[in-house]
Amino acid sequence: MLIQFDAKTRQFHLTNRAFSYILGIAENGVPVQVYCGAPLSAGRAYPLLDPIPFAGFSNNDKAIARFEYPAYGSGDFRQSAFSARFSDGGAVAEPRYQSHKICRGKPGIPGLPATYTENEGEAETLELELRDTPSGLTVILYYTMFAGANTLARRARFVNLGNGEVILESAMSLSLDLPDPRWNAVTLTGSWAREFQRDDVPLRPGFQGIASRRGVSGAQTNPALVLRRSGTTGYSGEALGVSLVYSGNFTIDVEVDQWDIARLRAGINPDTFSWSLEPGASFDTPEAILAWSDEGLNGLSSQFHRLYRSRLARGAWRDAGRPVLLNNWEGTYFHFTEPKILAMARAAKDLGIELFVLDDGWFGKRDDDRSSLGDWFPHRGKLPDGVAALARKITAMGLKFGLWIEPEMVSPDSELFRARPDWAVGVPGRERTEQRFQYVLDMGRREIVDHLFEVLSGIIGGADISYIKWDMNRFLTEPYSLSLPPERQGEFFHRYVLGVYDLYARLTRAFPDILFESCSSGGGRFDPGLLAFAPQGWLSDDTDALERLIIQEGASLIYPPSSMGCHVSAVPNHQTGRVAPLHFRAMTAFFGSLGYELDPATLTEAEWEAVKKQIAFYKTRRKTFQYGVFSRLVSPLDTDSRRAAWMVRSPDGDEAIVGVYKILSNPNQKPWRLPLAGLDSAAEYAVTVWEAGGYDETDAALNCGTRGGDELMRAGLLLECTLRNTPKPGDFFSELFLLDKIPLDEE
Numbered sequence: 001m002l003i004q005f006d007a008k009t010r011q012f013h014l015t016n017r018a019f020s021y022i023l024g025i026a027e028n029g030v031p032v033q034v035y036c037g038a039p040l041s042a043g044r045a046y047p048l049l050d051p052i053p054f055a056g057f058s059n060n061d062k063a064i065a066r067f068e069y070p071a072y073g074s075g076d077f078r079q080s081a082f083s084a085r086f087s088d089g090g091a092v093a094e095p096r097y098q099s100h101k102i103c104r105g106k107p108g109i110p111g112l113p114a115t116y117t118e119n120e121g122e123a124e125t126l127e128l129e130l131r132d133t134p135s136g137l138t139v140i141l142y143y144t145m146f147a148g149a150n151t152l153a154r155r156a157r158f159v160n161l162g163n164g165e166v167i168l169e170s171a172m173s174l175s176l177d178l179p180d181p182r183w184n185a186v187t188l189t190g191s192w193a194r195e196f197q198r199d200d201v202p203l204r205p206g207f208q209g210i211a212s213r214r215g216v217s218g219a220q221t222n223p224a225l226v227l228r229r230s231g232t233t234g235y236s237g238e239a240l241g242v243s244l245v246y247s248g249n250f251t252i253d254v255e256v257d258q259w260d261i262a263r264l265r266a267g268i269n270p271d272t273f274s275w276s277l278e279p280g281a282s283f284d285t286p287e288a289i290l291a292w293s294d295e296g297l298n299g300l301s302s303q304f305h306r307l308y309r310s311r312l313a314r315g316a317w318r319d320a321g322r323p324v325l326l327n328n329w330e331g332t333y334f335h336f337t338e339p340k341i342l343a344m345a346r347a348a349k350d351l352g353i354e355l356f357v358l359d360d361g362w363f364g365k366r367d368d369d370r371s372s373l374g375d376w377f378p379h380r381g382k383l384p385d386g387v388a389a390l391a392r393k394i395t396a397m398g399l400k401f402g403l404w405i406e407p408e409m410v411s412p413d414s415e416l417f418r419a420r421p422d423w424a425v426g427v428p429g430r431e432r433t434e435q436r437f438q439y440v441l442d443m444g445r446r447e448i449v450d451h452l453f454e455v456l457s458g459i460i461g462g463a464d465i466s467y468i469k470w471d472m473n474r475f476l477t478e479p480y481s482l483s484l485p486p487e488r489q490g491e492f493f494h495r496y497v498l499g500v501y502d503l504y505a506r507l508t509r510a511f512p513d514i515l516f517e518s519c520s521s522g523g524g525r526f527d528p529g530l531l532a533f534a535p536q537g538w539l540s541d542d543t544d545a546l547e548r549l550i551i552q553e554g555a556s557l558i559y560p561p562s563s564m565g566c567h568v569s570a571v572p573n574h575q576t577g578r579v580a581p582l583h584f585r586a587m588t589a590f591f592g593s594l595g596y597e598l599d600p601a602t603l604t605e606a607e608w609e610a611v612k613k614q615i616a617f618y619k620t621r622r623k624t625f626q627y628g629v630f631s632r633l634v635s636p637l638d639t640d641s642r643r644a645a646w647m648v649r650s651p652d653g654d655e656a657i658v659g660v661y662k663i664l665s666n667p668n669q670k671p672w673r674l675p676l677a678g679l680d681s682a683a684e685y686a687v688t689v690w691e692a693g694g695y696d697e698t699d700a701a702l703n704c705g706t707r708g709g710d711e712l713m714r715a716g717l718l719l720e721c722t723l724r725n726t727p728k729p730g731d732f733f734s735e736l737f738l739l740d741k742i743p744l745d746e747e
């Protein structure tokens, strides 16, 4: 049993024996937060954790109560979990306990992506019904506790059971009052080409947080916030994370009040949201995932990874080895012909690549980024025989074929815009802002989503396509929908996101065998919402290997390696101008879903051979790289060390791979001990280096051979003991250690 209710104390205890979450119902029916953290014994009540029975604000109780879903207007002056305007103009609400039910499994959310169970034994869900009696507004809070991961899914449904209209002005997915503010907030912020930069600052009194108002979750702030204790490291200490399964405007914030209570909230950004509920109507918030670990930040990440990899991602590609691909974007940009593409594909095949992806520029009359979005028919100047014929030629080589699309957009210079200028988002009578010479289609309108489904189904269904890269290259400005009456314009942004999800759902249902990859100028909409449809995403347009060490490490706080599209690109790198060695580039890209993004014709003979070896090697360890348990051993952000190290171990524990990155070469370097993690301490491992990648003789001599799991975890690898008179490896040196568990009967 994962959820217990104690009728005497009116406490609910949600626990999978590795994580506990307790809430109670106060005397006056208000749900209060009791506990969230390390597991407490099941089958007991915890009245002492909730020392001051909350009966209302009138008895001068200092308002130190910790609430589950605080309402506006009754004496709790902190940010509320929701606010609603009623037909009398008032906004005061006091939802009180009405009933509850506990069921096995996890119900879905209409129109929204969410985590799921494959059988009912995997989770239990508490539905807590609250009622604001004067208005008839009902709030149902959903809590799903998973058996196999320290994760709790939360969300809310609002139902207007009254007689008048209710306008929801804010509706959080989660609100959680933590009893103390002694946490550091870790967030992933950035911009185009420098997404997922980890920021780590102590909480301070007052209001703080991250948010998006761009219409997408955004490269500026990924929708996740992790709280860690000041002493929490990679492997030890407490951490609590919240991640929002949503792709639009959001807020994740923390308010530390005068009693040292830290209120954590996550949900749709109320600044750009309102929603009208006529009598009988309902509204569902997106889902927020709360994860907890006392095994440090790696422990927390692995909770998110496990859930997102196996119970958020879905479909044929969820557990399948992702193909090694060649994408033509950086190799050609818009300037390609069919013979050029076929030559690239032939080369790709020779290199061992499995999928060729034709990026932007194949449609309409698109020779640069100034035209044709919306005109989803082949550019006859480049592809005289069309997409289907090209796909046929490429698949005949023994490769799979993939195609880039950007469905949500329309270029002012396009047949679509000339025919349907009213489909582009904008306020009548006002100018529209162009970004990258394009406008956004109003995805909140059913007829537009229908049109896109029809046109894209034609293209995708009419050719032998195995992969779709769905891009989105601008933000939403001048938010306004012609399909909404003036008083409902506050619904625009959320309706846009629902339209995107609808199109994704329809296309992925219609083409269940196609691998979808999401993209938004790189990681501008890399979020759990899209992961539910597209099991991998293009993480960043920045393919520089050093930058990628930082970006991939940041993203790994929440997202599993299988979800990260990681490409080896040409040097000098197009984003930074840096020249990193080929093996350093590959060894960074290995820790995700590997691809190449260059013109193979530019490779020297030696590079060609090296790429072949990389691909052949990656395929032999693909499942471990993509689906293994990933750990950050040494962070590249630790600039003093100028070192980084990652590790991944296969789910069955039989093999592990350690990537060692010596970013800058140091003179007379001190020896570097690198303790590994997650091995079987009683087992022995055959340690080798991947020779084709380049390695340091001394590192190999000191570490290769049969080593105990305990030795590798306690003493670790011993690196950089190179003698002073041996050749120096130079900057950007990397090596890969392979650990294969020796079966007991071989010992």
Ligand code: DGJ
Pocket (backbone or CB within 6 Å): 329, 359, 360, 404, 471, 473, 519, 520, 521, 522, 538, 540, 541
């Ligand atoms: C932005 C993407 O991130 C790139 O990979 C590429 O697909 C371009 N868009 C194409 O316009």
